[in-house]
């Protein structure tokens with residue numbers, strides 16, 4: 001064994017607590033429950049801003065002037081065009097295909113129809129990020145309609161991103177409250193430092209690969225139940241509970257059987273996720289508007305019950321971003337197995353910002369493993385192996 005091998009630091013499971021790069025895109029203080037995008041507190045942004053403005057902020061590092069925002073919105077609307085070949089491909093997929101897998105395949109396919117897919121210059125990156133922002137929402141809405149036997153709906157240029165998505169999904173003028181709630185959701189999930197999928201995107205970008213490859217990698221990572229798919233499992237859990245009266249008995253059984261409460265706990269936040277409060281407020285507004293309160297009531301009660309439990313207190317387990325995202329998306333009429341692609345529809349902004357940051361100051365990301373296997377084994381011919 002070489003000296004390098006002997007002096008390697010021990011690996012922390014899951015890279016927990018390890019700093020792997022400098023970044024100026026977002027700041028997370030897990031102990032204080034603070035999230036900032038480019039220096040702006042997420043609660044301030046949720047109260048005053050909207051998704052497209054935040055996309056500009058994350059991509060460019062400053063809030064836009066009125067003229068910059070107008071230009072950005074015009075550019076983003078022009079990016080909603082979907083190559084017809086992608087719609088044909090979506091029609092040919094199995095109707096029961098997993099929407100997140102569809103999204104992953106579609107982004108990979110979109111590269112073939114993007115004139116700048118192999119161009120990694122900053123200008124090409126900006127164009128591709130804009131196109132992916134528009135196209136991802138288009139893929140999601142189109143596949144949702146195709147699998148229900150309906151025709152995809154063309155985007156509208158007069159609507160903001162969230163409202164246009166609801167339009168493409170339903171073919172109906174979007175309800176302003178629903179559009180506002182979705183806009184807030186997209187804003188709140190747009191970026192979150194070095195989470196698993198963002199890290200994946202940066203690893204792919206660090207090899208000099210293209211943006212579509214980086215986003216395809218990120219989508220594969222987001223698909224997992226400990227990351228992006230937790231929101232779907234959180235909703236499945238609320239549906240299983242069924243009514244606020246059942247929360248306590250459900251919780252006792254879950255604890256007795258050692259099941260995790262989905263939408264609780266976080267690798268970085270040791271207090272309530274700062275995105276939970278604005279998401280919860282939107283769930284409540286939607287519940288008041290639709291008259292369907294049960295999912296809001298179940299979530300509120302489950303959070304209260306969990307926060308009183310010593311197991312959750314001792315481990316600093318609190319509501320994370322998924323806990324209230326689940327009932328919010330449900331109240332917007334989004335099918336549960338499409339919740340994770342909705343996450344991607346928002347996070348595409350953060351991923352593309354990180355790929356740009358990685359490319360702007362790149363060094364190949366190539367960590368080490370702490371090898372714990374055997375060494376220098378003797379070769380045995382196949383007939384002598386037992």
Ligand SMILES: CC(C)(COP(=O)(O)OP(=O)(O)OC[C@H]1O[C@@H](n2cnc3c(N)ncnc32)[C@H](O)[C@@H]1OP(=O)(O)O)[C@@H](O)C(=O)NCCC(=O)NCCS
Nearest residue numbers: 226227230259260261262263264265266267315320321322
């Ligand atoms: C997010 C998550 C993966 C973080 O994981 P992590 O930082 O690796 O933490 P661990 O899995 O090591 O959990 C630490 C302890 O808390 C417990 N725990 C973590 N999340 C829990 C949950 N949601 N419900 C019950 N117990 C939980 C673990 O069992 C472990 O207990 P132990 O120390 O007695 O073994 C984890 O909290 C989780 O699985 N949450 C549910 C899924 C979810 O909502 N994911 C979305 C994240 S935004």
